[in-house]
Amino acid sequence: MPSIRAPATKKTTTLTVAVKCRPLTEKERGRDIVRVSNDKEVVILDPDLSKDYLDRIQNRTKERRYTFDYAFAPDSKNVDVYERSISSTISGVVHGLNATVFAYGSTGSGKTYTMVGTEGDPGLMVLSLHTIFNLLKNDKSSDVFEVTCSYLEVYNEVIYDLLEKSSGHLELREDPEQGITVAGLRCIKVNSADKILELLKVGNSRRKTDSTDANETSSRSHAVLEITVLRKQKRKYRSQVIRGKLALVDLAGSERASETNSGGKKLRDGANINRSLLALANCINALGKQHKKGLAYVPYRNSKLTRILKVGLSGNSQTVMIATISPADNQYHHTVNTLKYADRAKEIKTHIQKNIGTVDTHVSDYQRMIDSLQTEVSQLKTQLAEKENQLNTKPTERSVDDELSWLNILSQETSENVQERINLQKAVFELEETNLRNRTELQHLDDGIAKQQAIENDGTVVQALMLRRQLVLDNIRDNDETGVIYQKEIEANEKRRCQLQEMIDEAISNNANKTYLRILSQYRLLGMTNTELQFEMALRDQVIHNQRETQRNLWSLLMGLGLDEKQLLKLAAKQGITIEDWTMATQLSMTDSWKTAHERSTRVSQPHANPSRTFPQHQEYGETAHTYCREEHHSSYYFMSHNSPSTYTKLTRTSYSSPQQKDEWNKISHEDGTSCSEDPCMSTSVNCNRTYEQSSVVNVSKIGSVLSAKTSVSQVGNWPV
Numbered sequence: 001m002p003s004i005r006a007p008a009t010k011k012t013t014t015l016t017v018a019v020k021c022r023p024l025t026e027k028e029r030g031r032d033i034v035r036v037s038n039d040k041e042v043v044i045l046d047p048d049l050s051k052d053y054l055d056r057i058q059n060r061t062k063e064r065r066y067t068f069d070y071a072f073a074p075d076s077k078n079v080d081v082y083e084r085s086i087s088s089t090i091s092g093v094v095h096g097l098n099a100t101v102f103a104y105g106s107t108g109s110g111k112t113y114t115m116v117g118t119e120g121d122p123g124l125m126v127l128s129l130h131t132i133f134n135l136l137k138n139d140k141s142s143d144v145f146e147v148t149c150s151y152l153e154v155y156n157e158v159i160y161d162l163l164e165k166s167s168g169h170l171e172l173r174e175d176p177e178q179g180i181t182v183a184g185l186r187c188i189k190v191n192s193a194d195k196i197l198e199l200l201k202v203g204n205s206r207r208k209t210d211s212t213d214a215n216e217t218s219s220r221s222h223a224v225l226e227i228t229v230l231r232k233q234k235r236k237y238r239s240q241v242i243r244g245k246l247a248l249v250d251l252a253g254s255e256r257a258s259e260t261n262s263g264g265k266k267l268r269d270g271a272n273i274n275r276s277l278l279a280l281a282n283c284i285n286a287l288g289k290q291h292k293k294g295l296a297y298v299p300y301r302n303s304k305l306t307r308i309l310k311v312g313l314s315g316n317s318q319t320v321m322i323a324t325i326s327p328a329d330n331q332y333h334h335t336v337n338t339l340k341y342a343d344r345a346k347e348i349k350t351h352i353q354k355n356i357g358t359v360d361t362h363v364s365d366y367q368r369m370i371d372s373l374q375t376e377v378s379q380l381k382t383q384l385a386e387k388e389n390q391l392n393t394k395p396t397e398r399s400v401d402d403e404l405s406w407l408n409i410l411s412q413e414t415s416e417n418v419q420e421r422i423n424l425q426k427a428v429f430e431l432e433e434t435n436l437r438n439r440t441e442l443q444h445l446d447d448g449i450a451k452q453q454a455i456e457n458d459g460t461v462v463q464a465l466m467l468r469r470q471l472v473l474d475n476i477r478d479n480d481e482t483g484v485i486y487q488k489e490i491e492a493n494e495k496r497r498c499q500l501q502e503m504i505d506e507a508i509s510n511n512a513n514k515t516y517l518r519i520l521s522q523y524r525l526l527g528m529t530n531t532e533l534q535f536e537m538a539l540r541d542q543v544i545h546n547q548r549e550t551q552r553n554l555w556s557l558l559m560g561l562g563l564d565e566k567q568l569l570k571l572a573a574k575q576g577i578t579i580e581d582w583t584m585a586t587q588l589s590m591t592d593s594w595k596t597a598h599e600r601s602t603r604v605s606q607p608h609a610n611p612s613r614t615f616p617q618h619q620e621y622g623e624t625a626h627t628y629c630r631e632e633h634h635s636s637y638y639f640m641s642h643n644s645p646s647t648y649t650k651l652t653r654t655s656y657s658s659p660q661q662k663d664e665w666n667k668i669s670h671e672d673g674t675s676c677s678e679d680p681c682m683s684t685s686v687n688c689n690r691t692y693e694q695s696s697v698v699n700v701s702k703i704g705s706v707l708s709a710k711t712s713v714s715q716v717g718n719w720p721v
């Protein structure tokens with residue numbers, strides 16, 4: 001079929017952005033911090049409960065408010081999302097228009113639930129297919145329809161056919177007429193929604209999923225279901241073929257390694273997912289900027305995902321982005337990140353146009369098309385010449401206004417470049433961490449094999465150990481290889497950074513408005529320093545996570561020895577070790593799910609680097625155990641009862657909530673008899689002159705980080721969504 005596109009009127013439209021908040025799951029016992037008002041507005045409350053009215057009116061809270069085309073509260077069904085934000089787009093597919101719907105959000109935020117759904121709450125893929133086949137069934141024209149379907153996944157930057165039992169690696173091809181296509185991808189002819197749903201089911205069962213701490217069945221790949229509807233129109237003098245395409249995309253979720261609690265393969269998957277999502281985020285950023293200045297380069301080529309989504313993001317497609325978010329307070333950073341990108345995506349423009357191919361075209365029609373194409377070519381040539389002219393213009397020749405916005409764009413790109421470098425460095429750091437653990441395990445395995453070889457006859461244990469050894473070695477090699485790729489990307493990123501800085505410096509030295517430009521540049525540099533600090537904190541976050549894991553493992557080990565609470569305390573006392581909080585520590589070692597729900601409380605219940613003090617929990621085990629806590633970044637203290645861990649009662653500087661609280665606070669004393677005269681609400685200690693490390697409670701050297709780890713954590717870091 002000739003596929004010359006007949007010139008038809010192009011309609012410019014913006015991406016439709018809908019936000020869907022899922023309900024709190026049973027496992028999550030956190031606070032719900034998302035509010036959806038008037039069907040369009042989403043408010044994210046500050047997860048820090050201690051912020052009061054004054055903080056709010058002085059803008060010191062982390063509360064955020066966003067407006068989108070549509071917003072859906074946790075009680076909304078998939079069909080509500082479909083009817084309000086998608087259905088009209090889907091019907092265009094039957095009339096030769098392209099449409100793309102993609103779900104975007106952090107891991108466990110509900111993307112797969114929204115796209116695929118359940119039997120009781122069918123997802124957007126299922127609902128769209130029913131609409132398409134209903135429209136075809138009810139079509140009154142004499143047109144003939146043909147529907148085909150393909151389903152692929154991108155896993156670790158490799159494309160697989162989900163409709164093929166054992167699919168090999170597929171390659172992307174740039175076709176001058178059809179755009180980006182996947183060579184060798186199966187396109188199956190279908191004649192009912194049920195048939196596609198069957199294929200969808202089979203395809204989903206082949207998708208790579210894994211269980212992580214954040215989501216039991218986490219999708220580790222990006223899945224793209226594409227439905228093509230061909231409408232063949234028989235007319236008196238010519239036949240026309242209209243082709244509409246619908247792409248339904250379920251992305252893998254962005255994640256932080258510290259949250260998914262993953263290592264080895266899972267960590268590598270996560271790093272790849274984050275990398276392709278970062279590439280997508282960068283495209284959204286660039287496209288969002290394009291409408292303002294028309295300058296931004298859109299880095300589609302950075303990942304397979306962005307190349308596949310190119311048409312949906314900027315080409316001939318009516319596109320809907322469903323940003324999925326979790327309402328849980330511990331997901332605050334992910335939620336804000338997702339909404340930030342969703343907010344930018346609102347600016348993206350696409351250009352929709354009917355895909356019409358003609359068969360038996362009359363010569364005069366061809367002539368008309370050729371004329372029109374020639375006009376288009378000459379217009380493009382003029383535009384290209386103008387652009388080249390602009391690029392060759394020296395900064396000094398620009399007007400000041402132009403200069404400033406040009407510099408602004410440059411510095412914006414610099415910040416993004418820094419952000420990208422930070423993400424890459426974090427990925428490298430995570431890989432190195434995993435390999436460190438892998439190498440330790442390898443050492444243990446070698447020792448074990450040597451010992452076992454000396455005593456064993458049949459060699460079965462040795463064989464099992466050798467197998468494990470090979471697996472660990474493979475992981476080390478894979479991680480090293482990925483590390484080399486990341487290093488190369490860091491180098492490329494660094495090169496770009498230098499280029500950008502040179503351009504900024506040149507603009508400053510050439511321009512009359514030097515002082516203003518210098519301030520602007522300084523401002524951007526400070527912003528970058530800030531981002532780098534965030535990276536440092538993210539690294540610290542990771543170290544703390546590892547310490548907690550060690551703590552948990554060692555507790556399990558101690559518990560496994562069969563010692564009861566008294567024996568353990570006695571043993572510890574003999575060694576001069578004070579166990580800080582028996583209740584919490586044992587709970588911590590017993591259940592992992594407890595850890596997630598109570599992470600906040602464990603995090604804040606440990607002694608602090610500065611000021612140092614001894615907490616009296618160990619005197620009051622069991623029912624009456626209380627912990628004094630401080631959250632470092634908010635300089636606030638809480639009084640928390642273990643009987644009801646979710647209840648936080650704030651102590652204020654001028655008044656205690658109850659006499660009991662005041663008494664409890666007054667009990668705080670150091671072991672050596674000195675006490676802190678600090679008010680609970682002050683962030684510095686008055687009489688306390690010992691450092692954290694000196695405190696005998698924090699006898700880290702005795703049992704590693706088992707009994708007392710530095711665990712004042714701020715969950716910062718802008719891991720890309």
Ligand SMILES: Nc1ncnc2c1ncn2[C@@H]1O[C@H](COP(=O)(O)OP(=O)(O)OP(=O)(O)O)[C@@H](O)[C@H]1O
Nearest residue numbers: 022023107108109110111112113215218219252253
């Ligand atoms: N609207 C909803 N109603 C009820 N449960 C939901 C809803 N949305 C999501 N969930 C539940 O939340 C959990 C995570 O959802 P889902 O697997 O869809 O997340 P995801 O964003 O696809 O995660 P990943 O990126 O890790 O694959 C699942 O247990 C799912 O059943």
